Amino acid sequence: MMRTFQKYIIAAVMAIVLMIAYLTTYEYVIYFHEQHHLFRFFGPYISETIHQEGIFYLLTEFIVQFGYWTWLGAIVWTALEVGAYFLALNAWRRLTGLRDYICVSAIPTVIMFFATVSVDSFPVLAVKVFAWVLGLWLLSLILSRFVPPLRRRYSALKNAPEGKRPWIWVLVSFAAIGIYAYKGYQDSTEPTEVTTHGGKKRMFSREERIKQRHSEQVMIQAERALKDKDWDELYVISEDYAREGTKNHLMAYFRGMALYHQGKLLTDLLDYPQYFGPKSLFFPWEADRHCAEFGGYVYEELGAVNPAQHWEFEALVGWGETSTHLSNLARYCIAQGKTEQAKKFIAPLRHTLFYRGLARDLDRQLAAGKVDSLTNCLADTPQDPARWDNVLNLGSDLRYILLSDPDNDMAREYAVAYFLLANNLGAFYRTMKDFWPMPEQGYLPPMVEQGLVLVRSHIGPEQFAADGYRISPETEQQFLEFVTELNKGQKARFSPSQQKTYWYYVQRVSPQGRELTF
């Protein structure tokens, strides 16, 4: 009895472990691949994909689409991997006429699993391994039927009596699988040369690779929250990450948006060092497909549809026709009144298993001529003379948006933050005077006040007062304490609250150095 059920016990444990891994540690990988591929039931797409990438790539795209619901993706991968175990076991028995005491037939499953848990490589290998095992099993079916020695041995194996203490072999099998899994993990984290976003190659140690995976996981979770416009979740994720102290441009960019939507941009931005300076608020246009994927989101939030679309086109080129890029482009086209273009971007979604509903929703928005929760704040801007985006400097674009849409709160807060982080107090103060007069009651946000203190020292208190700005007594006191500490020179020990000020940013963090521009 034990021998009969041994394979089912192993398979059941395997399935449980795989499901737990896919639904917890590696759930983000299933999501990532699904978001970067789009299987379509459409002849030209199928023939083109086979031509460009091969049949296994197409089959992998087919499987990956089930990750739309990550639990379903987990079930599909688990089923394939457990299925591979059964096929391999059966093939082993038919071809060797031996029991698989050390669970060699679990090796394909282990290979498949580790091929599916990295965002760096598309899991084509897993599908290839499955196909190979399937082919081997079919071959074993034929050989064990038509080759007499194999047929005899397989028949003898089936009729062999159960040995003593069969549960020992179950334990041996689990121990063997554990060894295979350990080897797989070691291989998947072994030091390797990685091309960084700047195009440079660098050797990553095992520890760095593990840390990098953690960062990937957090970034993908943040990306998910951003796409869902779940600002609370994005805020939590980005704050947790910032607390870890790792420098990461993408997470800094996400955090900026999350803070704005929490109403905390100009109060909490400097809670953690802004190592990327003004670039923490946006991505400069540098023909990088990783940046292209996210660069447009801040413009969408700002209501600047044209630059959002430019980024999204680059993302489409860099990553292909994914559901996100197609639907974003369709939305931008609808917002710009480009209905024929919008139709083209919606069309591929209709051929998918899971995005037909999205296509119908976009059709509805197309018919209505407007996009849910998206405004094109530059729609009525004069076209003559032409005005060009400054793709390396968000500040000038923010001012342009404010000129067209002075009530755009996000543009105003981002402009102020941008110019402060750029050490450009002149542009900061101009923006304040043009778009953010002093309120009659209360005071301005702390980061703004801290910038204004420096402006006042440059233009003089009379002019500053004439412009109508005031500084709160708390900020005045804080500044005095900061200057006192600063004057200690090398012996200065800034308190945690002082390290969260704009003055500290200028003195210690700003990538532009201490130089301020007026």
Add this chain to the structure above:
Amino acid sequence: MKKLIYIVIAVALCGCSKMVEPQGTLQDPVKMTPEYRGATFPVNIAAPSFILESENEGITEFAVQLGREGESPDIQVTSGRDGKISIPLKKWRKLLESAKGSNIYLRVLANNGGQWQLDETVSISPVSPNPIDEYLCYRLLYPGYELWSFIGIYERNLTNYEQKPILENKDFDRQCINCHNFSAGNPEQGLMIHVRGPQGGTLISRNGKVEKINSHFDGANHGATYPGWSPDGKFIAFSANDVGQVFHSSGTKPIEVVDRAADLMVYNVDTHRAYSDSTICGGQYIETFPNWGPDSRTIYFCRANAINESTPLDSVRYDLCSIRFDPQSGRFSDLQVLYAAAADSASVSFPRCSPDGRWLMFTRSSYGNFSIWHPEADLCVMDLKTKQWHKLDEVNSSSIESYHSWDSSGCWFVFSSKRMDGLWARPYIAAFDPETGRASVPFCLPQKSPDFYQEFTRTFNIPELVKSPVVNTDALLHGIISQQPQSIELRQQ
């Protein structure tokens, strides 16, 4: 067995639908995408496929009938409400052959509430006895800006639907390939392709042999960019451009591609020498888009005043110019401004001289030179005898018409148009009358699938008509992967 025969006969009978007779006319016009009615067809073109659409919800099916003018229809194709129509290729060929030099009709009928009604859109199409060059080469890519991924240069047989890759960047690490150009529409005589990336260079293929040269000539300010191969196959004129991109902050135009500087130079493919001259190379002007006359002595090009950082980019306008080139001495002379477009508040790009040397087709837009992003861009043609030019309104639309090339007879040309949606360039073909300088109603490159243009999200770039297929594709790929680029020295005269 008998049962099987009955089934086959029954299926065959179902397939042979009876010719429907119109009982009245439709109130609302039926939209055809792409539009083929009224177009002039070359006798050897593949059959079109298209989609019919109507806002009339009472329509349950469509029928398309084709035949020789004044005669009963030879072909009928029906479809359901989805309006997908594919004309059978064999019947189409037979029809065109029989109607060579006369007209055919392509009429649309719709079953409206059980009654077949005729769409009144003009449906008479001339069939030209002049065949078009059999192959069309183009680059397919996503309409992006700086990044690229899948890029391929393909060759389409116009008499059927076969498309073959000439080069696809999946075979060489996704590097960029661009600016394919032919000598007199003959790939055997001359084919040139730029490769950008670690294995970059300019591939030059002649008589099956491929060599790779360094695109940046020694002594040139910038790398070789836009090419024009002389009809005698001995010279390639290049513009060497410092290209930049800027993005419109608002409005319908997405991007402006600008030349910060550009010069002209001529490369002798036999001697590996390159020539230039102060009249076409220097800081005073920006010269671009060279193209040769049929004598291989005259170069047509576009020229604008040099710009600096403060020049408003929407004020940069290019004139249409020509210059003589002496192949013996490598000297340039007799620079002429053929059309002072800038003074006309217009700008010229892509001059292409007809094979007979009489007509010069160009794109005219309001500013700049990269007209594929300018909705106002239209095709024009100049009579080089009189230097008079006119717009080719027969082929222009309210959207973009831009890059164009002649077939070897001068009776046909292909051009890029974004008229379908404003974003993706599609190749359109039109007949040209070398006597009058007028064109006929154009048609979009026929595809096998009716919904091809509704689903295909890559743009057709640089459509070039060629007489024969490119046969040495393996040698081209080998040239990219294995050859080191040869340095070329530029001689300033």
